[in-house]
Amino acid sequence: xxxxxxxxxxxxxxxAIGQLSAEDGSRLWLRFQLQEKTNLPDFSGIQGELSSIxxxxxxxAWEEMTGNSLLETDKPTGHTLLIGTLENRLIRxxxxxxxxxxxxxxxxILRSVMQGKDRFTIIASTKENGLLYGAYHLLRLIQTNKxxxxxRITERPRYDIRILNHWDNLNGTVERxxxxxxxxxxxxxxxxxxxRYREYARANASVGINGTVLNNVNASPDIxxxxxxxxxxxxxxxxxxxxxxxxxxxxxxxxxxxxGIPDSDPLNPRVRQWWQEKAREIYRLIxxxxxxxxxxxxxxxxxxxxxxxxxxxxxxxxxxxxxxxGGIVMWRAFVYNPxxxxxxxxxxxxxxxxxxQFRKNVVIQVKNGPVDFQPREPFSPLFGSMKQTALMxxxxxxxxxxxxxxxLVYLATQWKEFLESDTHCNGDHSTVAKTTDGTLYQHPxxxxxxxxxxxxxxxxxxxxxxxxxxxxxxxxxWDHTLPAEEIADxxxxxxxxxxxxxxxxxxxxxxxxxxxxxxxxxxxxxxxxFAWNHHYGPxxxxxxxxxxxxxxxxxxxNASEKGIGFDRTTTGSxxxxxxxxxxxxxxxxVNSCPEELLLWFHHAPWSHRMxxxxxxxxxxxxxxxxxxxxxxxxxxxxxxxxxxxxxxxxRHVQSRLRIQSRDAVWWKxxxxxxxxxxxxxxxxxxxxxxIHELEELKQIKLDLKHHN
Ligand code: GCW
Numbered sequence: 001x002x003x004x005x006x007x008x009x010x011x012x013x014x015x016a017i018g019q020l021s022a023e024d025g026s027r028l029w030l031r032f033q034l035q036e037k038t039n040l041p042d043f044s045g046i047q048g049e050l051s052s053i054x055x056x057x058x059x060x061a062w063e064e065m066t067g068n069s070l071l072e073t074d075k076p077t078g079h080t081l082l083i084g085t086l087e088n089r090l091i092r093x094x095x096x097x098x099x100x101x102x103x104x105x106x107x108x109i110l111r112s113v114m115q116g117k118d119r120f121t122i123i124a125s126t127k128e129n130g131l132l133y134g135a136y137h138l139l140r141l142i143q144t145n146k147x148x149x150x151x152r153i154t155e156r157p158r159y160d161i162r163i164l165n166h167w168d169n170l171n172g173t174v175e176r177x178x179x180x181x182x183x184x185x186x187x188x189x190x191x192x193x194x195x196r197y198r199e200y201a202r203a204n205a206s207v208g209i210n211g212t213v214l215n216n217v218n219a220s221p222d223i224x225x226x227x228x229x230x231x232x233x234x235x236x237x238x239x240x241x242x243x244x245x246x247x248x249x250x251x252x253x254x255x256x257x258x259x260g261i262p263d264s265d266p267l268n269p270r271v272r273q274w275w276q277e278k279a280r281e282i283y284r285l286i287x288x289x290x291x292x293x294x295x296x297x298x299x300x301x302x303x304x305x306x307x308x309x310x311x312x313x314x315x316x317x318x319x320x321x322x323x324x325x326g327g328i329v330m331w332r333a334f335v336y337n338p339x340x341x342x343x344x345x346x347x348x349x350x351x352x353x354x355x356x357q358f359r360k361n362v363v364i365q366v367k368n369g370p371v372d373f374q375p376r377e378p379f380s381p382l383f384g385s386m387k388q389t390a391l392m393x394x395x396x397x398x399x400x401x402x403x404x405x406x407x408l409v410y411l412a413t414q415w416k417e418f419l420e421s422d423t424h425c426n427g428d429h430s431t432v433a434k435t436t437d438g439t440l441y442q443h444p445x446x447x448x449x450x451x452x453x454x455x456x457x458x459x460x461x462x463x464x465x466x467x468x469x470x471x472x473x474x475x476x477x478w479d480h481t482l483p484a485e486e487i488a489d490x491x492x493x494x495x496x497x498x499x500x501x502x503x504x505x506x507x508x509x510x511x512x513x514x515x516x517x518x519x520x521x522x523x524x525x526x527x528x529x530f531a532w533n534h535h536y537g538p539x540x541x542x543x544x545x546x547x548x549x550x551x552x553x554x555x556x557x558n559a560s561e562k563g564i565g566f567d568r569t570t571t572g573s574x575x576x577x578x579x580x581x582x583x584x585x586x587x588x589x590v591n592s593c594p595e596e597l598l599l600w601f602h603h604a605p606w607s608h609r610m611x612x613x614x615x616x617x618x619x620x621x622x623x624x625x626x627x628x629x630x631x632x633x634x635x636x637x638x639x640x641x642x643x644x645x646x647x648x649x650x651r652h653v654q655s656r657l658r659i660q661s662r663d664a665v666w667w668k669x670x671x672x673x674x675x676x677x678x679x680x681x682x683x684x685x686x687x688x689x690x691i692h693e694l695e696e697l698k699q700i701k702l703d704l705k706h707h708n
């Protein structure tokens with residue numbers, strides 16, 4: 001039997017075993033499949049710092065792909081994979097020192113080089129961090145069939161801090177988590193260590209994420225007790241080799257609750273001292289601890305305003321405690337009080353006057369939109385406007401308002417729309433990305449956060465396609481100029497298959513999925529028409545006596561016989577004025593306001609003419625219906641993919657799409673039937689008839705009858 005035949009038989013055996021073992025999604029996009037040598041680079045050996053994590057990770061993946069590890073050599077033979085920093089003699093010879101230095105500690109060069117008869121593929125960086133990211137880049141090229149012998153790649157990240165925020169509670173539950181319990185098993189730590197911690201580190205490193213906040217922003221003070229800090233230390237030790245720093249969310253009342261001090265006033269010297277000592281204690285355990293994330297004076301959380309102080313007073317006190325150790329404070333701007341002021345205006349009203357008052361190691365963390373992670377929002381007007389303070393975008397990877405882990409919604413398109421929005425605050429092309437990544441406004445650090453969608457589910461994220469959002473978040477934090485399409489392409493190839501007849505339709509599906517969800521949930525700028533507590537299904541009628549108005553849908557949609565939408569123009573709440581010129585004028589005018597945001601900024605009559613000639617009411621009907629039809633198309637596309645897929649994942653996604661399809665109809669019926677009670681116009685004949693009259697609606701119609 002020839003060598004070739006043996007390896008083919010081996011390959012077939014492995015493939016068969018691979019197919020027998022469950023495809024539960026647990027390997028994420030790091031599925032290094034055993035494959036024919038011809039599909040792989042012809043490396044004859046590997047050279048470099050053998051102890052480096054980059055080299056180890058590469059070897060691990062190579063073994064999975066070939067069944068063997070790559071020969072470690074110190075002499076070039078044939079085609080050598082060379083991984084190293086400037087400490088390596090060969091690297092010093094083959095790579096320009098200056099060029100490497102310019103890329104910083106996380107940047108790298110990935111390059112094909114000929115040296116006499118010797119061939120090299122080089123991964124070079126000034127630090128281990130860059131080597132690790134470079135190794136994953138090379139693996140990604142191999143996994144997606146894009147490796148070639150003429151590589152000339154230089155990379156450096158756009159943001160310094162690329163961080164996940166876990167809203168994980170210490171009791172194991174996850175706020176707005178839809179993938180099971182928290183991966184952090186606090187009750188078992190520090191003694192017992194879940195293998196998932198390391199897998200988590202690898203997955204994050206592979207997409208460039210370099211920080212994680214372990215616990216919920218609604219923070220239990222317990223996280224700062226000795227016991228929990230020791231547990232956090234164990235996690236930090238596991239993540240460290242993968243260049244991921246640990247951060248913690250802290251409760252502003254900790255000095256009072258844990259330290260027995262009568263208050264937590266940021267100007268009280270005893271309180272300040274308590275935080276300084278706490279910081280020292282943390283850094284003794286975790287020398288590279290990243291810092292604190294704080295939700296203060298928001299949704300009932302304690303904060304400096306409890307003592308008549310400002311957000312700046314609070315943030316600066318913590319910043320002073322962390323500063324000697326190199327830590328930062330990420331202070332959230334997600335604030336709104338039960339006042340008459342439009343909720344969309346409140347964060348700006350509170351934070352703009354504080355611009356310039358924060359310490360250098362404070363970053364203000366601002367949600368992408370001014371309200372709360374709605375299916376579509378305009379960007380928060382703080383971006384671009386707050387120039388003297390570092391601002392970091394907060395995106396939501398977990399689908400709190402986008403169908404939980406039941407709906408397939410690829411979010412890179414949403415995030416791109418946000419990051420590329422032009423704030424105009426520093427001239428044209430001052431996009432959100434450029435105002436936060438250090439391009440236009442320079443601050444000591446730049447950062448971006450995403451609320452994680454990770455849990456203990458075998459597939460980590462609940463829905464197999466929700467993994468794509470974790471992946472895309474990482475890729476965009478590294479390089480926000482990457483097209484959503486390219487990221488989807490990579491992810492599909494790595495996670496499922498390189499077959500073009502699979503990749504093309506699935507990519508199309510993913511790219512249209514966010515817009516489809518906006519259509520069947522909240523088209524044309526509608527927002528927050530969920531039940532106030534669960535945030536899943538439609539409840540535009542939801543009205544709870546005694547509840548805060550700004551938690552309830554009617555506050556946002558304002559549907560009446562006259563029309564629908566929130567008037568945020570100069571004659572309404574005037575939220576438009578928080579945007580820089582010319583956007584403020586554009587949003588203010590019903591004819592120039594982008595139609596996607598029409599009902600965000602305007603209360604428009606049902607008969608308002610849309611650009612396509614339809615009335616607003618008709619357009620609303622068509623949008624809802626489009627959303628439903630789009631999801632049905634997704635189902636058909638997916639069903640056609642059966643031959644290319646393992647049974648488990650095929651079935652799993654198929655059943656989730658069924659739920660999504662059912663929910664889309666539910667949204668359409670509920671919203672159209674409810675809004676029709678106000679518009680009094682008929683639903684266009686070519687729109688699918690609503691299936692059922694919802695019980696709630698019958699009651700509402702009855703009430704309206706009595707009312708009239
Ligand atoms: O979106 C809302 C969520 C809360 C969350 C809050 C916040 C962690 O419904 O669950 O609390 O925002 O971002 O602080």
